[in-house]
Amino acid sequence: MSLTRSFRHLRSPGPSRSDQTVKPGSPGLQGPGVADGHLWDWTEARRGLRLRTLIVLRWVSLFAQLTTVLWVALGLHFTLPLGPCLMVLALTGWMNLSLELASPAGRLTGRWESVFQLSLDLIEMSVLIGLTGGLANPFILMLVAPVTVAAATLPARSAAALGLLSAVCVTALFFFALPLPWFPGEAFRSPWLYRFGMWAATVSGIGFNAAYAWQVSAEAARMELALATTQAVLAREQRLSALGGLAAAAAHELGTPLATLQVVTRELLRDNPEPSPLREDLQLLSEQSQRCRDILMRLSRSPDAEDAHHARLAIIHLLEEVAEPYRMEGITLSCQVEGGPPLEVRRLPEVLHGLSSLVENAVDFAGTEVELRAQVTADVLRIEIRDDGPGFAADVLARLGEPYLTTRSQGENSRTHHQGLGLGFFIAKTLLERSGARVEVGNRRPNGAVVTALWSRASLEAVTG
Numbered sequence: 001m002s003l004t005r006s007f008r009h010l011r012s013p014g015p016s017r018s019d020q021t022v023k024p025g026s027p028g029l030q031g032p033g034v035a036d037g038h039l040w041d042w043t044e045a046r047r048g049l050r051l052r053t054l055i056v057l058r059w060v061s062l063f064a065q066l067t068t069v070l071w072v073a074l075g076l077h078f079t080l081p082l083g084p085c086l087m088v089l090a091l092t093g094w095m096n097l098s099l100e101l102a103s104p105a106g107r108l109t110g111r112w113e114s115v116f117q118l119s120l121d122l123i124e125m126s127v128l129i130g131l132t133g134g135l136a137n138p139f140i141l142m143l144v145a146p147v148t149v150a151a152a153t154l155p156a157r158s159a160a161a162l163g164l165l166s167a168v169c170v171t172a173l174f175f176f177a178l179p180l181p182w183f184p185g186e187a188f189r190s191p192w193l194y195r196f197g198m199w200a201a202t203v204s205g206i207g208f209n210a211a212y213a214w215q216v217s218a219e220a221a222r223m224e225l226a227l228a229t230t231q232a233v234l235a236r237e238q239r240l241s242a243l244g245g246l247a248a249a250a251a252h253e254l255g256t257p258l259a260t261l262q263v264v265t266r267e268l269l270r271d272n273p274e275p276s277p278l279r280e281d282l283q284l285l286s287e288q289s290q291r292c293r294d295i296l297m298r299l300s301r302s303p304d305a306e307d308a309h310h311a312r313l314a315i316i317h318l319l320e321e322v323a324e325p326y327r328m329e330g331i332t333l334s335c336q337v338e339g340g341p342p343l344e345v346r347r348l349p350e351v352l353h354g355l356s357s358l359v360e361n362a363v364d365f366a367g368t369e370v371e372l373r374a375q376v377t378a379d380v381l382r383i384e385i386r387d388d389g390p391g392f393a394a395d396v397l398a399r400l401g402e403p404y405l406t407t408r409s410q411g412e413n414s415r416t417h418h419q420g421l422g423l424g425f426f427i428a429k430t431l432l433e434r435s436g437a438r439v440e441v442g443n444r445r446p447n448g449a450v451v452t453a454l455w456s457r458a459s460l461e462a463v464t465g
Contacts, residue, residue, distance in 0.1 A: 049114045049153050051099070051107055057149075058096045058121060061142075062089055065128060068139070072132075072181055080181035081131050088131070092124045115158050118146040119165055126169040134177020135170075135198040136190040143170060143202060144209050151210035152217045159210060166206050174199045254296055262289050312344045312462035315381070319372045322355045326363045331370060333363065339376045345460040350431040357428035358385045358451050365389035365449070381455045391443035400425055400441050435460065 066089050073082045109117065122143065129137050147166050151159040174195055182188040265286045272278045313321070319335035327333050345351075362370045366387035375382040392400065429439045436459035440452040 049109050049117075049149070051103055051109050054109065054114070054117045055096055055100050058092070061121065061125075061145075062093055062096070065089060065125075069128075069132075076181075077184065078181035079184050081178065085128060085131055088124060088128050092120075095120070111154060111158050114154055115150065115162055118150050118162055122146045122162065122166055122169060126173060130173055130177045132178065133180030133188075134173040135195045135202070136177075136180040136188065140170075140173070140198065140202055141205070144206050147206050147210045148213045151214040156214065159214060163206060163210055167203050170199055170202050170206075255293070258289055258293050258296065262286065262293070265289060311347050313347055315343050315345060315374045315376060318345060318351075318355075319374060319383075322352060322359055323370075323372055325356070326359055326370075328363065330368070331363055331366055332368060333359075333370045333372070335372045335374075337374045337376065343376050343381065343457065344462045345381070346462045348435050348460070350435045351437075351460070354428040354432040354435075354437075355383065355385070355453070357424055358453075361424065362387040362389070362449065362451075367447075377457070379457050381457055381460055383453045384450055385452075386444060386448060386450045388444075388448045391447055391449045392441065397441065397443070400429075 066086075069080070069082070069085045069089070072078050073080055125142050125146075129140055129143070132139075134140075143166055147159065147163050150162045154162075180188040180190070265282060269279070269282050269286065272282060316335060316337050319337070323333050323335055359370065359372065362385050366389045369388050371384070371386040373384045373386065375384075432439055432453050435455070437453040437455050440454070442450055442452075444450050
């Protein structure tokens with residue numbers, strides 16, 4: 001149940017917050033994104049780029065650049081250095097073709113290899129733009145592309161290095177560039193103030209787009225990992241639910257050989273009366289085999305996960321099953337059901353684990369009492385978990401449900417000293433929503449927290465027959 005403790009630090013009165021690590025080897029935590037008890041460094045853990053992607057993007061870029069150069073020179077009949085431009089494009093195309101033939105296109109490039117490849121694209125575009133007007137060329141906007149790709153797929157330091165190179169290239173274009181292609185016999189001269197404005201706009205645009213792409217990519221990766229962790233928790237709960245059926249099957253299979261062993265043991269006891277030296281060992285063997293049979297009988301009587309009666313339970317029994325592991329001295333944990341008509345619900349691992357997480361957090365911060373209250377109507381099932389603790393901190397209340405949201409302070413009311421991943425509430429909320437619930441969080445007056453899960457009655461009700 002380690003993950004169920006991972007949002008306890010969101011309660012007040014703790015004044016400071018920061019991400020925490022977990023204890024190495026904690027049960028249930030060695031899943032995606034957790035290695036040796038620590039979270040991945042999100043500034044470093046990026047997927048990277050496949051070589052095929054770089055090659056295809058470069059071919060598309062070259063085709064667009066060649067089309068634009070030929071249209072300007074042959075279609076608009078503007079004056080431009082066509083030879084040098086075609087040489088730059090031909091050299092880049094030759095390099096790309098050589099790379100495609102020499103390396104497996106499907107492999108994942110290393111971090112610095114990706115930086116090198118994107119740097120070549122950046123330099124090639126800078127040279128081509130320098131031959132065709134520099135900062136006066138409207139296609140200066142294309143210099144944003146390599147840095148944005150790097151920011152979305154590479155670690156922060158690699159993307160920053162490429163961003164620095166792009167700033168150097170744009171600055172060089174401010175001082176060194178041929179005139180913008182224009183009508184024959186005419187020259188287009190842009191004032192230095194305009195070129196300075198284009199320099200500032202391009203550099204700031206590269207920085208903004210790169211930061212935006214990096215942030216969006218990081219959030220997507222964090223959410224992907226959090227959802228994978230949620231799936232791992234749900235799979236674990238489903239395996240635990242299936243253990244009852246496996247135990248019953250094992251009891252059935254082992255019953256026959258144990259019965260045979262008991263029969264043989266009784267025969268040997270008759271053949272070895274007192275004071276035979278084997279009598280004591282045979283008696284012990286008979287007692288232990290009978291003990292094994294008793295254990296197997298109890299297992300076979302345990303409800304199977306597929307048993308129709310085990311697969312459904314009354315609301316009050318659901319609340320009691322969720323609350324029972326967390327009853328402790330000094331905390332009153334009460335369960336009650338209001339309204340009607342009576343309702344039996346399906347036993348779903350998502351619901352059991354999600355509610356257990358919420359109850360555990362409430363017990364950790366309660367002063368003296370935790371209430372589990374179910375309200376049943378003809379259409380809606382509402383379950384509230386209330387405590388009389390300090391409540392949720394105001395600055396994080398609106399952000400509850402985001403993955404990896406945790407705090408440094410453990411709070412004066414916390415009854416354990418467990419550091420969390422900030423995934424507990426996210427997992428509980430995700431699992432409950434998977435079952436069809438809507439989860440609401442708030443604070444009570446004068447003190448305490450309340451977490452509410454609402455289902456349509458039809459989504460949880462066990463169908464009779």
